[in-house]
Amino acid sequence: MGYVFKYGDNVDTDVIIPARYLNAPDPEELAKHCMEDIDKDFAKKVKKGDIIVAGKNFGCGSSREHAPVAIKAAGVQCVIASSFARIFYRNSFNTGLPILECQEAASKISEGDEVTVDFATGKITNVTKGEVYQAEPFPEFIQKIIASGGLVNYVKENL
């Protein structure tokens, strides 16, 4: 079960991990500054297994993989949004941060709700509100990458 941090539309990679911290790509370091520019206390408050829920176009902006890496290293188990920016979408799968696209969940879940996620079925359960939402299942090709444990392993197996 994860506690939800809720954000709006167009959360960009510059606020997920500001460029001033990109000079040190160590995940633990990045995690300390995750979301700092829109939510100063995020890094202090977030606990392992928590969930980020946001509106449309989450992760827009630069191609920095440091963004999903920072979120994952901060302990976040999953990001749910009504849509993702496409580079962030790729990077999340490639680096092993689970993400789910679900408009209903993105609009109905509130900050502080307790939520569980079933990645196999895409079922999102809002325990606080007693609601269930269905996310799009992953496309088959993406499932192959996930099954390998990310793109690094996928390439390793096929190199």
Added chain:
Amino acid sequence: MGMTMTQKILAAHAGLEEVKAGQFIEADLDIVLGNDITAPVAIKEFYKMGAKQVYDKDKVVLVPDHFTPNKDIKTAQLCKELREFAVKMDITNYFEVGEVGIEHALLPEKGLVVAGDVVIGADSHTCTYGALGAFSTGIGSTDMAAGMATGKAWFKVPSAIKFQLEGKPGKWVSGKDIILHIIGKIGVDGALYKSMEFMGPGLAHLSMDDRFTMANMAIEAGAKNGIFAVDEKTIEYMDQHKNEHMKKEIKVYSPDDDAEYDETYVIDLSEIKPTVAFPHLPENTKTIDEVGEIEIDQAVIGSCTNGRLEDMRIAAEILKDRKAAKNVRLIIIPATQKIYLDCIKKGYAEIFINAGAVFSTPTCGPCMGGHMGVLAAGERAISTTNRNFVGRMGHVDSEIYLASPAVAAASAVAGKIISPDDL
């Protein structure tokens, strides 16, 4: 069913007769690009994959442009990792300080990308090369690692939006104004996952530099790629920027007559006015006559969006015999060493310095708040860069207004955002 320009290029690189929107494919890569922020991460992943050699030492391009000349010890470390990898892999197209330029201005200038190519770059503005009629898109470091190791990348074939350009733009209206106008119209996710394909008779009035600026900002509408129909200007540009070593083959693709587009926008260029994007999203656009009184502390002319020679020429035209306002820091950064040298030869450098500008060697610098002009709390900048997100150029309480070089130069002189016509 017919294919779009993008779909045709992807089909050819996947060895398929035909592809459809939504289909997953694996495509051969003509160029794999990385910079001093993303490549060090990719290099680690590359070794984790068990790779020993890059797939082609001519086709992996490494450009240390973001924090160079090294801005601090940590970035010096990153650049060192990049340099050592380049040496070890015997990378042909690695550009050391002194030769370097901002990647997206540098690659076309060196003839490393031509029409018909498939290019991935671990930098979101890799979409810039669409101006040449190539498919090019930004990806992350892990994709870059896989690309360096295998010469291939996976793609979901995008659907597309067509932009039919008509008419001739007025004075002071550049590619920057056109793309800001379009982003203002469709929003920062208006082309999410899609291609933006630009064509039509209006193209004839757009220089290559205009087109690079427009393709560069396709990502600011969420697009996977932006691509332009190839015409005589494109061919002429590629002829003038041939890479003798690479001997690249130009392949021109046009959309099928029955190509399927999700939407078509007809854009009359003659109706577009100089446009400014207000904080904190590129879609918050206003035309110059709606701007009001906005005083500025800094004006930046440069970046992969607007650091090309034409941008410098326009800035020089406006700044000639004028001076930046007393409390405005004017920072002008040409995007490549060649453009820098041309600015000196053509006398622009002298004009800039006489106007009270800082005129620096190529770097991304202030565009992403790295160095060379970081903003303090409460400060406001007008900038020819591409993103005005919260904290992008420095403090979270600073503000960025995106505009063309003409508007930025005029505003530097006036100390507030104005049209060059009002100087």
